[in-house]
Amino acid sequence: MKIVALIKQVPDTYGERKLSATGVIVRGAKESVIDEISERALEIALSHKDKDKSTQVVALSMGPESVTEALRKALSLGADSAVHVCDDQLVGADLVTTARVLAAALKKEGFDLIVTGNQSSDGQGGTLPAMLAEHLSLPAATALDSLEINGTTLRAQRSTDYASATVHTTLPAVVSVTERAPEARFPNFRGIMSAKRKPLSALSLDDLDIDLGSDRSGGRSVVLTSTQRPARTAGIKITDEGQAAAQLAEFLSAGRLI
Amino acid sequence: MSNILVFIETSPSGELRNTVAPLLGVAATLGHPICVVSASPERRESIAQQLSQSGAGHVVFASTDQTTASLVEPHVQALTTAVQNFAPAAVLIANSVDGRDVAGRLAVRVGMNLIIDAVELRLQDGAVVAAHSIFGGAYLVESTVHDGIPIVTVRQGVGEPLEATEGATVDVVEVTAANYVDVVIGEVAEKTVEQDRPELRSASTVVSGGRGLGSKENFALVETLADLLDGAVGASRAAVDAGYAPQNTQVGQTGVTVAPDLYIAVGISGAIQHRAGMQAAKTIVAINSDEHAPIFDIADFGVVGDAFEIVPQLVAEIGARSTRVP
Ligand SMILES: Cc1cc2nc3c(=O)[nH]c(=O)nc-3n(C[C@H](O)[C@H](O)[C@H](O)COP(=O)(O)OP(=O)(O)OC[C@H]3O[C@@H](n4cnc5c(N)ncnc54)[C@H](O)[C@@H]3O)c2cc1C
Numbered sequence: 001m002k003i004v005a006l007i008k009q010v011p012d013t014y015g016e017r018k019l020s021a022t023g024v025i026v027r028g029a030k031e032s033v034i035d036e037i038s039e040r041a042l043e044i045a046l047s048h049k050d051k052d053k054s055t056q057v058v059a060l061s062m063g064p065e066s067v068t069e070a071l072r073k074a075l076s077l078g079a080d081s082a083v084h085v086c087d088d089q090l091v092g093a094d095l096v097t098t099a100r101v102l103a104a105a106l107k108k109e110g111f112d113l114i115v116t117g118n119q120s121s122d123g124q125g126g127t128l129p130a131m132l133a134e135h136l137s138l139p140a141a142t143a144l145d146s147l148e149i150n151g152t153t154l155r156a157q158r159s160t161d162y163a164s165a166t167v168h169t170t171l172p173a174v175v176s177v178t179e180r181a182p183e184a185r186f187p188n189f190r191g192i193m194s195a196k197r198k199p200l201s202a203l204s205l206d207d208l209d210i211d212l213g214s215d216r217s218g219g220r221s222v223v224l225t226s227t228q229r230p231a232r233t234a235g236i237k238i239t240d241e242g243q244a245a246a247q248l249a250e251f252l253s254a255g256r257l258i
Numbered sequence: 259m260s261n262i263l264v265f266i267e268t269s270p271s272g273e274l275r276n277t278v279a280p281l282l283g284v285a286a287t288l289g290h291p292i293c294v295v296s297a298s299p300e301r302r303e304s305i306a307q308q309l310s311q312s313g314a315g316h317v318v319f320a321s322t323d324q325t326t327a328s329l330v331e332p333h334v335q336a337l338t339t340a341v342q343n344f345a346p347a348a349v350l351i352a353n354s355v356d357g358r359d360v361a362g363r364l365a366v367r368v369g370m371n372l373i374i375d376a377v378e379l380r381l382q383d384g385a386v387v388a389a390h391s392i393f394g395g396a397y398l399v400e401s402t403v404h405d406g407i408p409i410v411t412v413r414q415g416v417g418e419p420l421e422a423t424e425g426a427t428v429d430v431v432e433v434t435a436a437n438y439v440d441v442v443i444g445e446v447a448e449k450t451v452e453q454d455r456p457e458l459r460s461a462s463t464v465v466s467g468g469r470g471l472g473s474k475e476n477f478a479l480v481e482t483l484a485d486l487l488d489g490a491v492g493a494s495r496a497a498v499d500a501g502y503a504p505q506n507t508q509v510g511q512t513g514v515t516v517a518p519d520l521y522i523a524v525g526i527s528g529a530i531q532h533r534a535g536m537q538a539a540k541t542i543v544a545i546n547s548d549e550h551a552p553i554f555d556i557a558d559f560g561v562v563g564d565a566f567e568i569v570p571q572l573v574a575e576i577g578a579r580s581t582r583v584p
Binding site for chain 1: 270359366367370387439441443463543559563569
């Protein structure tokens with residue numbers, strides 16, 4: 001079984017995140033990390049490999065040079081190989097382009113199962129899993145809190161805004177996991193050392209036979225303006241010495257909030 | 259006026275989801291809304307009637323008996339047909355789990371582009387322009403689609419419901435099974451909604467609890483305060499993970515984004531990912547025993563102290579005031 005985990009490198013949400021005037025994320029490699037939700041996706045693949053050693057886990061990512069760092073980490077966690085789609089023409093790529101390129105890379109790589117996070121912490125589009133499935137004519141079992149693979153059958157617990165449901169389908173398939181899926185493991189020393197010897201290949205648009213100029217029938221998404229809002233500041237802060245609740249009630253009532 | 263397609267979400271028993279009414283409101287500000295819905299044939303009349311109650315004049319109903327044999331395929335086919343028949347200026351879809359799946363598949367199938375998580379939509383020279391609140395409201399971004407028609411996922415809670423109409427015209431279209439192996443739905447458990455509490459996304463007061471509450475039993479303190487203020491109950495991810503509160507109460511980057519008049523954070527440290535979901539509140543109150551908790555950096559009124567002391571006292575204070583001033 002071959003499982004491809006999609007890895008997205010994002011600005012660390014624990015740090016300050018910046019947008020340029022054209023709405024493109026300002027990427028400083030230092031504050032970039034593997035998105036937590038991608039780590040959970042990878043964990044799904046790795047825990048399957050724990051149970052069935054013949055499983056082959058591939059980490060796939062599209063993004064700038066700095067993404068090799070994220071892929072090295074995926075290798076150190078236990079992925080067998082990594083594929084980096086990297087091309088200057090992909091800077092600021094919209095979702096339609098991203099889905100098209102990743103689908104081409106997936107076709108080239110081959111897979112039985114594709115695992116992604118349900119929504120990245122930067123773009124938060126949450127549409128990519130379904131877009132990949134449509135490109136590849138596959139089922140998309142999205143927003144899974146947990147899943148179980150038995151041969152070519154996939155059973156899972158899916159969580160929507162309104163309900164929780166058991167779902168099942170047949171591999172090959174695309175699945176996306178929620179943050180209720182298990183957290184990622186930590187890399188150990190052996191993993192880090194062996195990661196250096198694992199294959200990490202790069203693919204350009206040429207390698208994928210994609211000419212971005214050739215199909216633009218759906219138009220392009222364009223950012224018109226991007227403005228930073230002023231940061232919030234601290235107001236009154238009191239330490240409770242028995243009167244704090246009364247003072248707070250007074251504050252709320254003065255502001256007509258109660 | 260341009261046609262605007264609106265994807266309608268319904269429950270398995272055929273009730274409109276709460277995303278429908280506001281989304282119809284947004285559509286009406288852009289053009290002539292056409293509702294696109296798929297459900298089993300016997301639901302047609304009831305759904306059409308509910309939609310006209312919500313202000314719809316025109317419904318495209320895709321009849322399907324595949325409701326559990328697929329997650330989204332009937333919806334995608336219905337929208338594909340409607341896109342071909344009505345040459346819309348935009349397709350609006352609620353930014354919900356199923357909505358995102360529908361939007362993604364549709365975009366690839368019909369070759370349209372996407373606008374993600376709009377918090378406001380307007381027409382500018384005939385094109386749909388969307389406003390987005392990025393990184394928890396730190397940036398306001400405007401975007402559009404050049405040389406194409408957008409599929410827009412609209413943030414839940416955005417939009418004002420419309421007046422009811424006299425009854426909607428209904429076009430019936432047929433859908434077929436998917437040309438790929440699909441996902442089959444088994445047992446479904448609807449999430450409980452707090453009938454007596456306001457909806458978290460639109461509540462004017464939200465009281466949220468964090469890991470500091472220490473247990474599910476103690477979390478009742480937060481609920482008591484929320485109920486006293488007619489507010490909704492929220493929670494941090496740590497509180498949800500620990501099982502103190504249900505998952506649909508999570509506020510933050512990966513939960514719900516709220517912007518109430520009053521947000522009270524109890525036993526919440528104020529991690530950046532939590533702040534991303536509530537820092538647009540008009541007034542923020544924080545109760546936390548750690549004077550260095552980052553939540554105080556954005557609180558208009560911070561109380562350093564023990565929530566188990568302060569919240570019951572606050573409940574008593576507010577109770578006393580409301581009896582004094584009728
Ligand atoms: C990608 C990603 C996405 C995330 N998304 C979200 C999200 O959507 N929402 C979210 O909330 N978090 C999110 N997080 C998690 C976030 O980083 C924090 O871990 C989480 O918000 C912490 O919750 P907390 O404040 O309840 O817990 P803690 O950080 O443990 O804080 C508990 C607080 O309670 C206080 N306390 C303890 N006892 C008392 C007492 N008796 N009285 C008063 N105060 C007391 C403590 O001083 C402390 O400040 C995300 C993290 C990542 C990496």
